[in-house]
Amino acid sequence: MRLRKRMLNDLEQDIRDHIEHETQDNIDRGMSPEQARYAALRKFGNVTRIQEQTREVWSVLWLEQLLQDVRFGVRTLFRSPGLTIAAVLAIALGIGINVGVFSVLNGAALRLLPVPNAKQLVSVNQIFRGNSPRNVHGEGSMFSYAEYLDYRDHAHVFSGLAAYEPFAEATLSGNSIQQLLGTLVSCNYFDVLNEHPAQGRGFLDSDCAASGENSVVVISDSLWKSRFAADPALVGKSITLNRTAYTVVGIASPGFTGTEPIPGEFWAPVTMDKAFESGRDRLADDNMSWLSLLGRTPPGISMDQIRADLAVIAARIDKLHPGRTTSLSIRTATFFNSPDERSFLIPVASVILAAFALVLLIACANVANLLLARASVRGREIALRLSIGASRGRLVRQLLTESLLLSLAGGILGSLIAFWSTVKITQFVTAHLPHGFPTFTVNVAPNMPVLFYALLLTLVTGFAFGLVPALQSSRLDLNSILKGEGSHSGSGKRSGRLLLNTLVGSQVAVCMVLLLAAGLLLRGLYYAQTVNPGFDEKNMAQAFFDLSSQGYDEAHATAFVQRLRERIQALPGVVAVAQAECAPLSHDFSAGTFAVSGRPDKVSVEYNHVSSEFFSVVGIPIVRGRSFAPGETRDFPGIIVTESTAQQLWPNQDPLGKTLREDSGRQDFVVGVAKDAQISHLGERTTTYLYFPGPSDDGRTYLLVRYATTFTAIADGIRKASQSIDHDISVDPIPFEDNLEIWRAPSRVAAALAGALGALALLLASIGVYGMVSYSVSRCVREIGIRMALGANSGNVVRLVLWQAMRPVLIGVLAGIALCAGVSQVLSSMLFGVSAHDPIAFIAVPIFLLSIALIASYIPARRAMQVDPIVALRCE
């Protein structure tokens, strides 16, 4: 290229020299200078044209042709603005939706942690195989403290390895009570992340030197601003968490909320664990999963090196636990690292992306349809160009350039809208989550992967919808078209028709899948709204207390709850108060294994500790035997089982008096049988479930208050009653129905999503059907004219047109039903017991879709009716 430039620069000089030489020669031959110059110029020829020709030698042909194509494409697109706008909007819609979804997924699962050099951070998780018991507090793939220390001290591949317990709850007291979520971290946490607090300091090694002695804390910027009014002198002062005074040593930099999707508000040394989880000594339990690990690798260390190095340590630890083998899952750290989370996230994400890609597909098919229809109108132009010698490849390239221009315009528009709207939508959604849903942060702002995805999608779209029509329309029968017959003999072209039908059929199929999914989810949601969970969820308030983290021992906790219950009971409008270890549908579960007399294996049973009033307050009838008596507490060896549990453990026998043996050896005998209820999962009757008497021993307890007044009055009363006993206890009563709402929320979101997508798909597909029918009617005008001239009435004609239109629609519907039936099992967890092949949805939705398609094709089909045979035939 440089050579080219130099050559061209010298050219002018070169030519001037040449002409001067020639002039000189002519003068030597005896001409006058003027004559000599003219003669030389004549002999040389047209200087400008010569320069141009020389330049051509160096020019890059394909680039110039591309520019030519682009210019021509832009002109063509501007010439039919209606079509261009329709196509651009359809593509913008499809690409916008996909880019929006991708940026959410990217923010959740692909984005690196927001710390300096995040690429160097890896997360480590353990996957256990073999039969070795392990205590889990969090996720099974986490580490114990001893394991962490082992990896930290013996790994050679890290410049630092940090551990943290992501969810430590604490009550911040002071002028008012506030419940906080924080993180317990190893003291190198901030150093490993290279994320140093904006004020004060992070933790020092000495902060973690001794267990339970260094009560220091780093708080988040948002807490500092909201709770402490951005007090510039806060560092060094002390705050009270869980009744313990902590010295604030640092304030995190603005925007840093930790390394989990749910933002943390404070960080405390992991060695302070006992102040947050009293009753357990997690630091000393070498076999407990509770810590997440993040390591920073120096540059130049490969994943394989890390794996090899850590595997040695894992194998050594395995020797201490016979029968267990550990494999390590090591990956560049994001907000979602654990194998459990990823095995959930990835299938969900792919289903969502696939659904959105389907909508894009419909948009593509529509645009392809429009282009096809236009190609037939442009047939003459294309035929002319072919006949004067344009190669087919050149024409296809020209047409593809046009479709890429369209997709670029659509892609840019769609992406811009998506970038703007996803931020807004995410803000809206996170601000309107149901009570009890954890708040989480997703950074959905576009970054390189999102931009790359948008570009890729745009290009693929341009090719996808452009290639087929381009190939199709450049293969023409030149003769007939140039003679003017082409625009009317379309009905004879089988391949073009087949292509149109395939496009429409696949649109309908895709639309069918989305609508069916929406239909199933709506059915599930309706069921979840109207289902009788087996108890009475109305007019009940729920309040949760975690007294052990408030420094209460068991005796104090029992006394506190007893006094609180008395005071609540005395509130006006309270009918009854009950106490339970797990409130129904509260996402709190306990399960254990029990030996049943007469059975060789142990059975796994979910259980609950409830007070004697529980059954009457919640509204679960006792069908045999009796409920617990008021005096019967945890020491009483009686249990109440559910009907289906009794049926399963002791089929066709009287369950009363039968015994179960706990792992501890304690024997319990059945005193009563309660009716089945959806205690732990909405829409599922837990098959094995039993109730123990009395409150549990860990200080975690739910109070369930049935009332006859309004919720706000009762909630207020509960709050006041609690604070009158202990000012520092935080309590947040919620309507009991909210528990059900949390179960319904995901399916509500999914149904709204599938419904919105389905509606979009329906709109696009009906435009497609409409377009196809009006196109084929316009091309069959002569055929229709002949038929009518021969005596067909308008009814016959409309039936013919409709039948031709509905055939691909029917095939599409059937394909869509088959496809959806194949994949609808994915939704089963959100259907609350409605079958994934629910007949009502599978019949109603296709009928709905078919009627829409019928309407969409009837409107243009009426035009066929109005064809005047005289006009149609005279047109020739």
Next chain:
Amino acid sequence: MSTRDQDERIELLQGTLDLLILRTLQLGPMHGHAIAKAIEFRSDDVLQVEQGSLYPALHRLIKRSWISAEEGTSENNRRAKFYRLTAKGRKQLAVETNKWDALAGAIARILRPSGQEGES
């Protein structure tokens, strides 16, 4: 239209002109005007080079690296660009010369058939 005819004629001329330029440069480096002069002179003025078409041809040969261009001083002490045959161009000249000989021979055989055909 005559576009195509013209195209073909240029095509023919170009090929020949390239060969003539290569052959001329075999004598040594020359500037553009000298090349044109040499061709005219050596063909006894039978071949009138349309001098303008010389430059596109020269650039085409440079692009194929059969010749190279360098700055130099012309006989009357002026700066001028000199074109020189490259090793690749020398090889190409041999190939083109053979081709031309074959072509000229073949055409000659057709235009002036030897004895047998005329007699029979």
